[in-house]
Amino acid sequence: MKKYLYAITFLLAALTAMPAAIAAADLEINTPAIAAIQGSMQARHGQLAPYYASGAVGLTRDGLVAVRDANAVPLKDRQGVNSLVAAENKDRNALYKEIANANGHPEWESEVRNTFAQRWVQKAQGGWWYQDAGGGWAKK
């Protein structure tokens, strides 16, 4: 009888400690795969930045980027912008997936994506365009 009591007490103590430990934990982002994607995005940012500033490219509500106003891009550069956007989105999708996988919860991918979507906009420079919750474009 007594040993059951000990077992239950121990179980309860472990359970009360557990949520605190989990809440304090950081998300794992230091993996080679994440570092590689991050490096690739960082290298691309120099090319994308002018298009964010001109409004040609905006931040979407699903954590990606999109060509918002092709007319803001000279005709000769349009193909280049499309390629940049496609490459950036490929990296971003891979990044969200990798973060979820690195933490052992592939099903977190959409929440990771949503978190990033908000933080990209939060950290965007004034004058850049982003999609609001309804999907319309707004200028920061």
Next chain:
Amino acid sequence: MKHWIWLLPAALILPACVTINIYFPAAAAEKAADKIIDEVWQLKQEQQNQQKPADAPAEK
């Protein structure tokens, strides 16, 4: 017979462990996102106590 009664809390508590573990850690995710965005957009030129380059000069 009597010890069966302890199976009840165990049956309730064990699934709770699993439930706790699947909560999405929103605050930690935000922190992780900020760190990655700062690096991708190079918003913080000054390294913040993490990931000091190996060839960095000695501590100031």
